[in-house]
Amino acid sequence: MNVWAWMWGVPGVVRGLREQDVAKDPIAQFAAWFAYARRARIHQPHACAIATCDADRPSSRMVLLKGFDERGFVFYTNYESRKGRELESNPRAAMLFFWSELHRQVRIEGPLARVTREESEAYFHTRPRGSQLGAWASLQSRPLDSRETLIRREREFEQKFAGQPVPLPPYWGGFRLTPERMEFWQGRRYRLHDRLVYQRTADGWDITRLFP
Numbered sequence: 001m002n003v004w005a006w007m008w009g010v011p012g013v014v015r016g017l018r019e020q021d022v023a024k025d026p027i028a029q030f031a032a033w034f035a036y037a038r039r040a041r042i043h044q045p046h047a048c049a050i051a052t053c054d055a056d057r058p059s060s061r062m063v064l065l066k067g068f069d070e071r072g073f074v075f076y077t078n079y080e081s082r083k084g085r086e087l088e089s090n091p092r093a094a095m096l097f098f099w100s101e102l103h104r105q106v107r108i109e110g111p112l113a114r115v116t117r118e119e120s121e122a123y124f125h126t127r128p129r130g131s132q133l134g135a136w137a138s139l140q141s142r143p144l145d146s147r148e149t150l151i152r153r154e155r156e157f158e159q160k161f162a163g164q165p166v167p168l169p170p171y172w173g174g175f176r177l178t179p180e181r182m183e184f185w186q187g188r189r190y191r192l193h194d195r196l197v198y199q200r201t202a203d204g205w206d207i208t209r210l211f212p
Helices: 003-007 026-039 082-089 117-124 129-137 147-160
Strands: 047-053 058-064 067-069 072-078 092-099 104-114 172-177 181-186 194-201 204-209
Touching: 026 067, 026 092, 026 104, 026 181, 047 082, 058 072, 058 082, 072 082, 072 117, 092 172, 117 172, 129 147
Parallel strands: none
Antiparallel strands: 047 058, 047 092, 067 072, 072 172, 092 104, 104 172, 104 181, 181 194, 194 204
């Protein structure tokens, strides 16, 4: 199939992203796009890149969004990992969702803070037991001499917690990014894309259109 013929069938590529069609609140707009991405059976629509920065250099990696509401966007990690350490020293980040099949991306920027221990506990115990053990076995971001060492550590914790629930590690939990700026990008023909930016203000949100 001709690529342009296929693109005519993708929502937004022809109609575009119009101010009169979007929600006044970016969380509601994200919820609508996220729901559409799920209905479209995008592989892992909750996968996103998180960019952090220490005093010297930025870094980014993929994480999985585990929840969002009017308070912000939540993901989980080892607090002693590189991103965890960077977020403790510089608690601001940028989050990027890219759904290529829909020609859509969402950029989210703002401060972060740890979620409550109770929230981390609740989420941790929804994970498969193997993933819970993995959180204990992995000294995330630290040098590892061999994969055999990792497997050995996993087996040691499997034996340690045999016959009982796996507790939440003290160094593991969630972060919530509170958006101050959100950009919705809709691909259009000839790279004349639509970009609408929501900027938080004292009274709510301002919406601005940007050149592509």
